[in-house]
Amino acid sequence: MTTGTVNTLAATLLAAQAIVVGILLSGTDPVLLPVTADFGGGIQLTSVNLGVAAVTLLVFSALCRAIDAVRPSPVIRWIEWSQVSGIVVFLVAQINGVTDVAALVALYAITAGSSLFLVLHERAVESTWPFSFGAAVAIVPWGVIAFYQVGAIVVGGDPPLLVRVLTIALLLLASAYWYDARLARVKGRPIIAERAHTILTTLTVSVLAWAVVVGSQVVVYTAL
Numbered sequence: 001m002t003t004g005t006v007n008t009l010a011a012t013l014l015a016a017q018a019i020v021v022g023i024l025l026s027g028t029d030p031v032l033l034p035v036t037a038d039f040g041g042g043i044q045l046t047s048v049n050l051g052v053a054a055v056t057l058l059v060f061s062a063l064c065r066a067i068d069a070v071r072p073s074p075v076i077r078w079i080e081w082s083q084v085s086g087i088v089v090f091l092v093a094q095i096n097g098v099t100d101v102a103a104l105v106a107l108y109a110i111t112a113g114s115s116l117f118l119v120l121h122e123r124a125v126e127s128t129w130p131f132s133f134g135a136a137v138a139i140v141p142w143g144v145i146a147f148y149q150v151g152a153i154v155v156g157g158d159p160p161l162l163v164r165v166l167t168i169a170l171l172l173l174a175s176a177y178w179y180d181a182r183l184a185r186v187k188g189r190p191i192i193a194e195r196a197h198t199i200l201t202t203l204t205v206s207v208l209a210w211a212v213v214v215g216s217q218v219v220v221y222t223a224l
Contacts (some may be wrong), residue, residue, distance in 0.1 A: 003218040007069035014062035025051040028216040086112030114138035
């Protein structure tokens with residue numbers, strides 16, 4: 001199966017999921033995650049609709065895969081992963097209790113920016129420093145999220161099981177992405193990184209979207 005075919009299948013799957021998830025979430029109450037700023041004791045600036053964010057990520061990845069299927073380019077791959085990984089960390093941080101806009105933007109920027117190290121890693125002739133530096137930077141946002149989870153447990157506000165499972169699942173997918181980027185370099189087979197990108201990015205946005213659907217349905221059934 002060619003890379004173009006894989007990308008086409010991924011784009012179709014992602015687009016179909018965007019439609020289905022959008023329909024399922026349209027009949028539920030929106031999950032609004034607050035974004036605050038510590039001005040004069042703290043104010044809420046806005047809120048993020050988790051369902052809309054999940055569907056938007058599905059559509060964004062579908063478009064990137066469709067473009068890459070027609071005109072293959074590593075640039076599309078890095079744009080897609082930097083934004084998907086950054087936004088996913090932003091949302092995961094929110095569901096784990098991070099609300100301050102400065103912290104959220106910083107976590108997004110650090111995660112998205114760490115992808116640039118993978119670009120250097122892919123293009124470097126021999127050095128492994130870009131990968132090492134990138135991995136060291138990329139793990140920081142997840143450490144912050146873990147800190148909030150542990151902190152919530154300490155103060156008696158244990159995060160819901162779905163939040164914990166989703167956080168771990170997305171962390172494992174992000175780790176697998178970095179592992180495959182390194183494996184492709186070690187094996188000298190760029191195709192490994194290309195295929196892994198398509199599979200892992202598709203899984204990342206899909207897992208997030210369906211977790212939102214499951215969470216919304218649990219809320220509905222609990223209310224009934």
